[in-house]
Amino acid sequence: MQTTILPRANSQGLVQPSLLPFAKAPFQKRAINATTIALAGGVVTAGLFVLMAELIRQDKVHISEAPPVFFEPIIYQPEDERTITKKPIAPIEQVIKTPPQKKVEIDPEPNDGPGNFEINTQVPNTALDLSINLNSAQSDMQATPQFRVDPTYPPEASRDGVEGWVKLGFTVSASGAVSDIKVLDSEPKRVFDRAARRVTVHQGPIDRQL
Structure with a gap:
């Protein structure tokens, strides 16, 4: 701070100069x-x-770069497909045992009364019993078939082991032909009827012997 000293008047009236x-x-x-x-x-x-x-030095601080990070791609791998092979089922074979068929021997018997006589035919192993009633105008004749056809056992009855018999009635003409075949009785019902009728139809003409 600068101070300025003003001059003052002395007693003599002289002005003194100011000094800094x-x-x-x-x-x-x-x-x-x-x-x-x-x-x-x-x-x-x-x-x-x-x-x-x-x-300035702080502004130029070297910042170390982070190492690059590599991401491995994820590859989806589907599971192995397993093929399940089923074993083929063996077919079930149904074996139908048919009893052996044997020739049936017809043993004709003389009639006791005029015009009627009965022939009993038994089929072994097939349980098919044929009872045949023949009507004839002559009492001293015997009817015998020219040839014999064995009956065919029904498959259902053979499979189930069913046995039975059939009683037939039919008419023999003068020439020996068989006609008017009828089922008189059977056991079991309607099991062996058709087979018995076929046997009788395929027998052919019946010879009349004196």
Whole structure:
């Protein structure tokens, strides 16, 4: 701070000139003050430069890059397809055992009364019993078939093991032909009827013997 001293009047009325403080200060003291100020300014300036350099250095900090990360692609692998092969089922064979057919021997017997006689025919192993009633105008004749056809056992009865008999009635003409075949009775019913009728039909003409 600079102080100005105004002149004052002396007793003699003379005006004395004013002196500044620097004018009174010696030169050495002024040089020290100037040097101190210069050093302080230099220190502050140097500090500012150091601070700016530090800020710049922080801006240039090297940031290390992270190593690249590689992702392996996920490949979907479907499960192995298993083929299940079923074993073929063996077919079930149904074996139908047919009893052996044997020739049937007809043993004709003489009639007791005129015009009627009965022939009993038994089929072994087939359980088919044929009872044949023949009507004839002559009592002294015997009817015998020219050839014999064995009956065919019905498959259902053979499979189930069914046995039975059939009683037939038919008419023999003068030429020996068989006609008017009728089922008189059978056991079991309608099981062997058709087979018995076929046997009688395929027998052919019957010879009349005296």
